Amino acid sequence: MELLSYLKYLKLGVYFVLLLGISSHFLIWFSGFFEKLEGGLKGFLKGIFLRIPFQTGIVRLGVLRWIAHFFIFISFLWFLFFYWFPSVLKFFSFNQRALFFLHDLFSALFISGIFIAIFRRFFSRKDTRGEFEDFYSISMLLGVWLSGFLLQVSKIQSIDDVARRPEFFIGSTMAELFDNLAIHLPFVPLLYIHVIIVLIFVASIPWTKLVHIFTLPIKELFGGRNG
C-alpha cells in the first residue's frame, strides 16, 4: 500500500492544476465591470430553483437529450457529495439501507445517461462524433463510472462472508455473479486505476468543455438574461 501515499501527492498536484485553470477564469471574470443583473432577483431565483436543478435550458431541445444530461447531472452531484463532501449527505441522516439504495439508483442513472448520450451520437447527433473534446468527456465519465463500479464490486467480493456484505443492489448482484464465474476482481490495481482516472478527470475540468460543470451554474445565477 506504499504506492497509495504517492496518490496523495498526485491529488495535491491535481488540485494545483485545477486551481490554476479556474483562477484564469476568475481573473477574466473580474476584469469586467459590474452592471445591474439583467434577470434581477427573479432571474437569480429562477436560476437556483429551475434552470440549474431542472436543466430547463436543455429540455426544449429534445427530451432524450434532457434525460441524458439530467441523469448525468444529478448523479454527478450525488457522487460529488458522497465521496468528496460526505458531511453534506450526513445532514440528511439517511439510514444505511436508504443510502445504499440511493447510491445504486444514481449509479444506474449515471450510466443510463452516458449510454443515451452515446446512443445520440450514433443517431441524432452524428456531427459531434469527430470531436475530440466530446469523445474525451464521455470517455472520462464512462471511465470514472466503470472503474468505480468495478472497484465497488471488488470491495464487496473481498468480504468472504456473504451475509456481512453491504447491500448494494447492483454491486452485490454483480459480486455474486463474478463469484459464481470464479472471477475475483483485484482491488488494489482497480483502486489505482479509479483514483487516477478521477484525478485526471478533475484536473482536466477547467481545460476542456467540462469547464461548464462550474461556469454554467455561476452564469445561470448571475450572468444570464434568463438569470
Add this chain to the structure above:
Amino acid sequence: MAEFSLSENLSIFDLLNISACASCRECYLYCPVYDVDRRSALTPREKLKKLVSILKKERGLLASLFGPRVKDEEIKDFLSALYECSVCAQCREVCPAGIDTPKLWERIRANMVSSGYGPLPQQKTISQSIRNYDNPWMQPRGMRGKWAERAFKEGRISRPVQDITKNRAKVLYYVGCTASYDQNITEVAINFVELMNIAGIEFGILGPREKCCGSTPLRIGDYATFEQQAIANIELFTELKVDTVVFSCSGCFKTMNQDYREVKRLPFRTLHLVQFLLELMEEKKLVPVKEVPLKITYHDPCHLGRHNKLYEEPREILRRIPGIELIEMKRSREFSRCCGAGGGVKAGFPHINNAMTDMRIEDAEGTGADELVTACPFCYQSLQLGIQRKNSYLKIRDVTELLIRSVK
C-alpha cells in the same frame, strides 16, 4: 491604433456568458451563416472558444504575471469572424446555456471600433452617411418624405400625410430609411398610411426631419453614431409630445424599443405596425372583409421575432384576412432563418447576404405557397432582390399589403 483590450467594454456577466459555453454544437445546427459558409470559425461556439483563448492571453493567470501576449493577427482573424454574423439571435435561442451572443458580439464590435480595428472598410461609409445625411445611403434629407407627396398625387392615399412637426398628433409614424428612400419598398409605408386613414387615426410623419434610428451603426459597433442618433430622436419625439411611435421596420423597432431604453428613458410607447394594426382590428376600426384568396408563407424578421418575441401578432392579422391560407416554413417563429441583411452583413459580406437570402427563398418555395409575406422593409428588400436573382415564382408582400386589399 489605440491600445486594444477585448474585455474593455464587457461586464462581469458578459464574461461569465463567454465561459459558460458547453461546446454542445447546437449553434452549428442553426446558424444561418454557417449554412452558407462552412468555416467552423464562424460558428458562435468557435467564436466563444477563440474569445476565451484571447481573454486568457490578455487577462488570464500567465498574462497577469508576465503581461498580455495577444498577437495582432489573432485579433484580425477574430474580427473577420465576428463581423460575418447577422446578429440574428438564432444561436441565443437554441443555446441550452442561454448565452446572450448578440449582446456579446455587439459589445465586442464596439471594442473593435473604439480601438480602430473595426468596422470593416465597406461598413465605414454607412456611419459616415448617417452622420452627414441621417440615412445610410447618402440620400438628401429633403427627399425623405417625398414618397408621401407622390403617393397622394397619384391617388394612392386618400389624404395628404401630415408633417407632425407642423400639425401635432399623438401618433408618430416613424417610416425608417428603407421604406422612405427605396422606391420598391415605399409601398409598405403607403399601405400603412392608408390603413391609418381608413381607421381614422390622427397621425403624422417627420418627413425631412426624420433621422436614421442608428440600428446599423450599433450592430457594427459604432456606438458613438448610434448614441448620437438615439439622443437626437428621443429628444425630438419628447419635444413633439407624442404618445405612440409606430414603426414599419423591425430593425428600427428593435433599436428604439430595446436599445434606446439603455440610453435614456422613453416617455412614449413604441409599437411595431403589426401590434398597432392588431389593436385597430381589435377595436373594429379595421375590419378585413374582402376575400384575398392566396396561399402564403410568412417570414419572421429576426428583430421582430427572436428579439421582440412578436410571432403571433403578424400571423393573427393574416389569419383574420378571409381567403388567406398560411403555410408555415419548416423554420419559422423562433427558428426562422435570417435573410442575412442585418448586422452589417449586407454591407460587409454581400455574397453571404445573398446566399442566406437564397436559402430563405428556398425555404419559402418548399411550402408551395405563392407569396412570401414579411413585416420588415429591410427583409422585404433583401428577399425581393433574392427572388429576382433566383428568378423565383414567389412574390414578396408586406403584411400591410394583404390587409389593405381586404379592408379597402
